[in-house]
Amino acid sequence: MDPRLNIINKRLGNINRIIAVSGGKGGIGKSQTAAALALYLASQNYRVGLLDLDFCGPSSHVILGIEGVSPEEDMGIIPPLVNGIRFMSITFFSGGQPSPLRGGEISNAIIEILAITRWESLDFLIVDMPPGTGDPTLDVIRLMERVEFLLVTTPSRVAREVMKKELSVLRELRIPVIGVLENMKIKKDSPAGEALAGLKVPFLGSIDFD
Amino acid sequence: MDPRLNIINKRLGNINRIIAVSGGKGGIGKSQTAAALALYLASQNYRVGLLDLDFCGPSSHVILGIEGVSPEEDMGIIPPLVNGIRFMSITFFSGGQPSPLRGGEISNAIIEILAITRWESLDFLIVDMPPGTGDPTLDVIRLMERVEFLLVTTPSRVAREVMKKELSVLRELRIPVIGVLENMKIKKDSPAGEALAGLKVPFLGSIDFD
Amino acid sequence: MHEWALAESIIVTVMKESEKEKLSKVFKVTVKIGELQSIELDIFKFALENMVELYKPPVDLENIYLEIDRCILKCKVCGNIWNYRDTPKELAEDEKEAIHFVPEVAHTYMRCTQCGSPDFEILQGRGVWIDSIEGEK
């Protein structure tokens, strides 16, 4: 019996909203969006945490320019405060070296991190998700009781198809979806906005490519 | 005992070169490169196969515009010939619907596909890899005896860092790396080319963003 | 008809293993046939027969025992355990066919019978598996 599964929701108990930034495909700006959202909320004086669950391509620490900090060990681990954000990432443990983990191991590592991290009171915990709907996505759905999803996509048809698949899984499981954000818009028209018209999900707008 | 593991290298026995198009991060143009490479080789009258192993975000069938074809069942399964390329993808079985698979299941599905697909004689089998160095990458290394890697990256620092991690794993395992291709170049300078100078891996050139 | 490819993998594995373990004779090979994959038993037996003729493995055809392995699934979300046979909604023919080729696409077409999640494990009865190879040196 895995004791860690029973402590996770207690560890997340004093977090008001948990937002997973996802979207199926890689390279569409999930990490960029997650970091921007966390920084914005922190600037509005919210207490914010950022959890990078992209074990294969962790990038939040690069985007936030985090260096020379590490979690403190105190009846668990306390995420360091960086730019006003409580930050946790596998890179604290892999030291930026390659960590070729299979899905079951990624799942196990996520469970461990969720079980030992003491976020304490937060208004928002932003989760930077890896591409795909594999172990990390399934575990976030399974383990983080009150999670909501924010989906990112781009004008590319492939990206939109992958996002729609993830959306349909979330729908079926009745996981709240805050909305879909179209990133890297180049042309005037917004294919994502149009494609979403029939899907009854809030379209949050587009961000230009720059 | 898993009997499938013992038949895979027989199924790949009449393939001259197996090239996995990889690179760690998502959205850097792996599928685009894999499809372009397969099409180019086919246009040169080589016998070419294309295997899409990106189960979470399969895209080769979209890029190649494949519709209405499916594999034939004949003492195994025969990949259909599309645009002169023998093509195999999980989408033939998932029908484009979401397939939220955990890593161990992706691994199992890859083993099944490798064990039953009859590629017959090919000059090249191009493998379109998913992002990351998870189950699919570890399985390709473990199961496809003569595989060579072609790594794709972009001018982004995050993409380069992820690619370098994959490169270091491949190096350590002495898996042949054909070289690194920089995709989506925008500015004149080529950060990947410079970063690779010290790594002793062929730099294959840059492709502009368009 | 892709049963042939799987039957071939059984015979090739018996040969490899008996060579590795230096077995001169193999008395018995037990093969589990997972229910989920809906293997056509007659075709599979016929394919095995042909593969035995082709490869001449150190085992007689009648000493290869096929056992149907009940398919049992377990939900990772709610813990529910159920039998594939008891899935309330019958799968469509093309869904069954897809699962026949790649049993993992069960996650595309099936859901936990209790909570509706696609996040379940196949505890047993997935596909073709060699349970044991018994022989003498």
Place this chain on the structure above:
Amino acid sequence: MHEWALAESIIVTVMKESEKEKLSKVFKVTVKIGELQSIELDIFKFALENMVELYKPPVDLENIYLEIDRCILKCKVCGNIWNYRDTPKELAEDEKEAIHFVPEVAHTYMRCTQCGSPDFEILQGRGVWIDSIEGEK
């Protein structure tokens, strides 16, 4: 010192399980402590003691048995099985510490002792696990 977080998970689980199974008394809880995670046993015991006082679970501290679980690894490439203790190169202190927090980063710092692959399984002895909870209704 993050042993406290793990000790807490043990006690919380004993309480949840005994409630779920409607146990009025728990005689014995067996906890496996996987070698790979290098848990500090004294700290872990001290933490358990404190958690028992805090949560007042239906089990006495002396009936929680800790068993060290040898760590056994198996390479997915070459099949080699080896003990963590027999890893030839001693890990550096910071590597051990990282594995202490997240045992999976073993794949970053360790390699198969036979073929050098990072693609190995942790067969047993990974971390903290409840082997059994025995009690009466």
